[in-house]
Amino acid sequence: METMVPPLAARPEVLPTERLLDNGMAIPALRGKLRQIPNLRNAISVAMVWLEVATIVGVATWSSQWWLILVGFVLMGPMHARFAILMHEAAHKLLFSNKRLNDWVGTWLIAYPAFVPISLYRRSHFAHHKEEFGPNEPDLAFYAGYPCHWRDLRRRLLRDAIGISGWKNFMVLLKATRSAQGRTIALPILGVQAVLFGLMWLSTGCWWAYLVFWFLPWMTQWRVLNRLRAIAEHGGLEASKDRRATTHDVRQHLIARFWFVPYNTGWHLAHHVDMGVPFRHLPAYYQELKAAGYVTDQLTYPSYLALWRAAVSKGPEA
Helix, strand or coil: CCCCCCCHHHCCCCCCCCCECCCCCECHHHHHHHCCCCHHHHHHHHHHHHHHHHHHHHHHHHHCCHHHHHHHHHHHHHHHHHHHHHHHHHHCCCCCCCHHHHHHHHHHHHHCCCCCCHHHHHHHHHHHHHCCCCCCCCCHHHHCCCCEEHHHHHHHHHHHHCCHHHHHHHHHHHHHHHCHHHHHHHHHHHHHHHHHHHHHHHHHCCCCHHHHHHHHHHHCHHHHHHHHHHHHHHCCCCCCCCHHHCCCEECCCHHHHHHCCCCCCCCHHHHHHCCCCCHHHHHHHHHHHHHCCCCCCCCEECCHHHHHHHCEECCCCC
């Protein structure tokens, strides 16, 4: 049976060291520095992602050129990736050190615009961290079944690209309004979407701006990016106390970091070894893991393309 689990030779037993504990976390003196939350820089990141959205929408609609509208549509995929990762940071309570501010910004300025009920996401995501591939793993459908036949992956990505996966997610939100409990979750999200629709229409004079630059990119290309990222994080691995058997490690490049792994989320192995390290400190923490010999060259894929190639087998279709 094919597997994407790294061989034991790529996962030497090197812990603990002078700087890392036996579970891979930094010693207390170093951990305090790595876990510091840079509040001002994170506030700038939140402001900048909204400024980037406004710039893309503004330039594309002001020009009225079809090719700039198309470029704007395409660039909104990476913008949705940025909202998703900032929301993930807020779910971990790492966006701001003030927890009330963290939750308010994470909810109203990031998660709800991205169609995410952050309270439910936080609960399921912590179950993911507690035991990847365990009995309560909420994202197993994204990770299991790799390597797969290339036609299976193509079929999944096609469903994402044409909006089938996105529509299913959106219908879950709409159906939630049928119950009193569901309405408390769904209506605030739909209300924020209505505000975004109105703001984009009023500021551009184009009633279709929200659909083209927000809703449709979320329904289509963001689904493709999200699936590819999920495969790159945990695809084809297994339940284990060794995070190197549950989480892939991929060398980071600028194009990938811009397109679908922004805010250092590509250093995902480091995040799973210590989920209390804010995204800005993940590269430094990763270097600690590498210096200790915990991360090896054999373990690391040279690129995301190399990992996706490994996720495609020659076996029979599912």
